[in-house]
Structures are given as C-alpha cells and as structure tokens.
Amino acid sequence: MELSEKHIAFIENSLALYGVENKDLKEDLVDHICTYIENQDADDFNMLYQQALQKFGGYTSFQNLQLETHHQKLAKQIITVNKLKFSAGFIVILLLVMSLVFQMMQWPYANAWLLGAILISVLIILPVHFYANYKKSIHKYS
Template sequence: MILSDQQIEFIEKNLKLYGVNSKDLREDLLDHICTYIEANDSSDFDFLYQEALQKFGGYASFQNLQLETNYQKFAKEIITINKVKFSFGFLVILFLVTGLVFQMMQWPYANAWLLCAILVSVLIILPIHFYAKYKKSIHKFS
C-alpha cells in the first residue's frame, strides 16, 4: 500500500496528539509506522494503522519513549554542566595554589591570584551549581 500525504499527516498529528513532542522521535516513529503499512499488501489503511500501533506497543509505549528521550537529554545536559563545574573548579585550585605560592615567596600579585580564585568560585561555579540544582528539581516534578 502506498500512503498519501493526508494519511502521513494523519499519523504525524496522532503521534503529536498522544504526547510525542520530540521532532526527531516523531519522525522516527512516523517512518517506522509508514514503512510497516507500506510493506503490507492490504489496502485498508485503518486496519493497517491499528495493526502498526499494536506492533509498536501503542500510544502508551510512545509516551514512554518520549519520557525516556527527555530523560536522556536531561542527563546529557547535567553531564555537560558537571564538566563545566569541574573545569572551573580546577581553575580555582590552580589560582589558589599559585596565589599561595606567591604569598609564601612574598612575590607581588599574590592577593590578585587569591582574589581571582574567589571571584571564579562566586561568580561562575556557584551560579552553575545552583542552576544545576534548579534543573534537577524541575525535572523531578515533570
């Protein structure tokens, strides 16, 4: 069976209606459903569409796929945030050690190095940390 544009739009609207909001996931599911329908010789679109839905687990499994996709995107974002925090934390330690060495050797600019460490901690690491906590708290409720 060859699908018409209206039938493809119908399938895509149904996927969106039943909670598949991610465009990439929706396109993948649409492709799988259309391929399944076109592989059959029957000309009854409604029957083949229902059969395809049952084969792929129905709308409930599509919603679970959407939730899993959202969770994976969230996990990648948190990993990226943690890498940025780690990098700036390393920079803070570098500034602190440099500042302390300058302080012990009584070289100039020791206080500037220590001040840089404090500024990076307060202006970069803390906001990133609180942003990550905020994102985690929002993700718990959604």
C-alpha cells in the same frame, strides 16, 4: 501499500493528539509506522495503522519513549554542567595554589591570584551549581 501525503499527515496529527511533542521522536515514529505500513500487502490503511500501533506498543509506549527521550536530554545537560563545574574547580584550585606560592615567596600579585580564584568560584561555580540543582529538582517531579 503506497502511502499518500494525507495518510502521513493523519499519522503525524494522531501522534500529536496523543501527546508526542518531541520533534525528532515524532519524525522517527512516523518513519517507522510508515515503513511498517508500506511493507504490508493489504490495502486497508486503518487496519494497517492499528496493527502498526500495536506492533510498536501503542500510544502509552510512545509517551514512555518521549519521557525517556526527555530524561536522556536532561542527562546530557547535567553531564555538560558537571564538566563545566569540574573545569572551573580545577582552575580555582590552580589559582589558589599559585596564590599560596606567591604569598610564601612574597612575590607581587599574590592577592590577584587569590581574588581570581574567589571570583571564579562566586561568578561561575556557584551559579552553575545552583542552576544544575534547580534543573534536577524541576525534572524530578515531572
């Protein structure tokens, strides 16, 4: 069956009505449904559309896919935040060791190294840590 723009718009609108909000997911679902319908020999769009929905698990399956997509996006964000925390923590440890060495050798700028470690801890690591915990708590209940 050859699909028209009207059919494709109908599929997009029906997915939006049933709660599929993620743009990429919606495009993929429209593409899969259209491909399924176009590969069938029948000419009844409504029947083929219903078959396509049943084949792909129905609207509840689409909502579960959207939820899973949302969780994967959150997981990527958490991984990025954890990498940032690890990198900043490594720099803090390096600055603390440098400060200790400078203190033991009584070289100048030992306090500057210590101040740098404290500033990175307070201005980068703590806010990023609290932001990550905030994001986790929001998505835990959704």
